[in-house]
Amino acid sequence: MTQTKTPGETAGVVATGQSSHKSNEFRMLVLGALGVVYGDIGTSPIYAFRQALSVRPGGPQANFEAEVLGLLSLIIWALTITVTVKYIFFVTRADNKGEGGTLSLMSLAASSFAKAPGWIIAIGVVGAALFFGDAIITPAISVLSAVEGVTVVAPDLERWVVPVTFVIIIGVFMVQRFGTAGVSKVFGPVTAVWFLVMGVVGLSHIVVNPQVLLALNPAYGILFLATHPDLAALVLGAVFLAVTGVEGLYVDLGHFGRKPIVTAWFIMVFPCLLLNYFGQGAYVLSHEPGSVDHPFFEMVPAWGLIPMIGLATCATIIASQAVITGAYSLTQQAIALNLLPRMTVLHTSETQSGQIYMPQVNVFLMIFVLLLVVSFGSSGELSNAYGIAVSGVMLVTVVLLGIVMWRVWKWHPIATLMVMTPFLLIDLGFFAANVTKLFQGGWVPAAVAVVLATLMSTWMSGRRRLAEKTRREEVPLEFLVENLAKKRPTVVPGTAIFLTSDIEGAPTALLHSLKHYKVLHEQNVILTVLTSSAPRVPDDEKVLIDAYNDLFYRVIITFGYMETPNIPKALGLARKLGWKFDIMSTSFFLSRRSLKPSHKRGLIRYWQDKMFMRLARNATDATEYFHIPTGRVVEIGTQVIL
Structure with a gap:
């Protein structure tokens, strides 16, 4: 007997299949967010509570319980207010067409x-520069803290901690060129196991000593700060380590979307972090004051200690990978926004445009991370250097978020102040606490941020001065086009594309071409590449074509700041607008400027110009950056005195 399905039944089957597919896709996004977004904050329990205990004043047993509960309460409420309330409910909503980050x-x-x-x-x-300071510290402190766990099993192996960390970090940076597509498939599952194990271990000690749950009362934290005002800065600096990595929720917003990130936080990350911190507190309370050196590893049963150290090492490598990838993405955005000179961007995935590898950034990060490992030698010492960069980025985020609330979301200024002031005060408190550690190691990320901010400001001001000087010496484009239409030089077959950043002025390459060759192609395109304030620009809005006459065309290509500029591919879109573009009959004319400093300026301006010239010389060639076929490029050089 043959059964038939009605159209309604068939539609129901299709809808069920689509729903199941979407459900599976969502679960994979949640799992991926666990590995990439929460890898950094997920390793904080290894060292955050231990560091907070290290600044405890000590004293009789009578004060011990209140002090431990106070420190634990501060950590729990820092996670709740900073991550759950500020980032989950507010910051992650301030996406720029799906993308996040400073x-x-x-x-x-x-x-x-x-x-x-x-x-x-x-x-x-400033925020971008501080992020790079964070990016060089996270791999160092994360891997060091995990490898240090072996000293709990065998204290004699302490001298091997730095060499092993050194080898692991070199390995992490060496494999970056192969991309994260394959490795990222195991990031989520490994991180999920990591959180579950942390939660189970913590729960086993909470059951034995449930009084630790009293730390849920924020009064314990407030009382600790009130009774130890001389330690407030040190304590807040240590407590802040529990929320380092929170910026990952916002930086990776475009990779996973808000809903998977929020779901992962509430169903696994937040509960497991709370259980582990409470478990560490319960373990410490069940021992004599000062007898516990490394609560995270010591509370693990002896039979599970070696596997836990291995799992912790994997988790810290994942945390390092996340911040390294974030550094690549941030650099790409900075280049697109003209904050940094062009650098080589290599795509490591055919399907995911966000998976990139930047050799110069990779070498920069690896050298500084290894220097930090050798210089500080332990996660405890390095923790002093950790907070300034992260707290600075969070402070920048809350200021910019207030502007977005007021001007983009159209909140009333009073409502904006009422919501943002508490967050601003908390972030200022964390930042002030970390500034006190400036001379204990905090100068490292601060120095990195100052250097990078100086480079960015020098690059921006140098580009602006160069554009102004070039504009003064150029001929207005419309004036040139009108004169050439009246008195045409010899016209040769083919298409010439002249790249210029100035929409109004005639390209230098065009002027010199006319001066020396005295010919024009039958099609001459004045091409300008712009960067939108949006992350990505739809294909139907990417190319704008305007004809001056039958000889000259104006083409403007707009890329999003998250996109890799590819001129030939973008020009291919112009076919839909009626322009028949053939790459094999096209020549690209680029201006190659030789920059010279002006000795008439002051000493500071002279060295700024020298720095700008060095950055310009080291910038990736425009041909490579815009993916123009090298065989179709003609470069015409000019000298410019800044």
């Missing part, structure tokens, strides 16, 4: 003004 937030805030104020750009530059 520069995305800066672009979103700047877009609310007719002309972006310089101070907003400055705040974004």
Whole structure:
């Protein structure tokens, strides 16, 4: 007997299949978010509570319980207010068309003004520079803290901690060129196991000593700070380590979306972090004051200690991978926004455009991470250097978020102040606490941030001066086009594309070509590449073509700041607009400027110009950056005195 299905039944089967597919896809996004987004904050329990205990004043048993509960309460409420309330409910909603991160937030805030104020750009530059300071410390402190766990089993192996960490970090950076596509498949499952194991271990000690749950009362934390005002800065600096990595929720927003990130936080990350911190507190309370050196590893049963150290090492490598990938993405955004010179960007995935590898950034990060490992030698010493960069980035985020609330979300200024002031005060408190550690190691990320901010500001001001000087010496494009239409030089077959960043002026390469060759191609395209404040630009909005006459065309290509500029591919889209583009009959004319410093300027300006020239010389060639076929490029050189 043959059964038939009605159209309604068939539609029901299809809908069920689509729903099942979407459900599986969502679960994979949640699992991926666990590995990439929460890898950093997920390794904080290894060292955060231990570091907080190390600044405890000590004393009789009578004060011991209140002090431990106070420190634990501060950590629990820091996680709750900073991560759950501020980032989950507010910051992750401030996406720039799906993308997150300091520069995305800066672009979103700047877009609310007719002309972006310089101070907003400055705040974004500082935030980006501080992120790089965080990016060199996270791999060092994470891997060091995990490898140090072996000293709990065999104290004699302490001298091997730095060499083993050194080898692991070199390995992490060496495999970056192969991309994260394959490795990332195991990130989520490994991190999920990591959180579950942390939660189970913590729960086993909470059951034995449930009084530790009293730390849920914020009064214990407030009382600790009130009774130890001289230790407040040190304690807040240590407590802050529990929320390091929170910026990952926002930086990786575009990779996973808000819903999977929020879901992962509430169903696994937050509960397991709470259980582990409470478990560490319960374990410490069940021992004599000062007898526990490394609560995270010591509370693990003896039979599970070696596997836990191995799992911790894997988790810290994943945390390192996440921040390294974030550094690549942030650099790419900075280049697109003209905050940094062009650098080589290699795509490591055919399907995921966000998976990139940047050799120069990779070498920079590896050298500094290894220097930190050798210089500090332990996660405890390195923790002093950790907070300034992260707390600075969080402070920048809350300031830019306030601007977005007011100008983009159209909140009333009073409502914005009421919501943001508590967050601002907390972030200022964390930042002030970490500044006190400036001379104990905090100068490292601060110095990195100052150097990078100086490079960015030098690059921006140098580009601006160069553009102004070039504009003064150029001929207005419309004037040139009108004159050439009246008196045409010899016309040769083919298409010539002249790249220029100035929409109004005639390209230098065109002027010199006419001067020396005295010919024009039958099609001459004045091409300008712009970067949008949006992360990505749809294909149907990417190319704008305007004809001056039958000889000259104006083409403007707009890429999003998250996109890799590919001129030939973008010009292929022009076919839909009626322009028949043949790459094999096209020549690209580029201006190659030889920069010279002006000795008439002051000493500071002279060295700024020298720095800008060095950055310009080391920038990736425009041909490579824009993916133009090298065989179709003609470069015409000129000298410019800054």
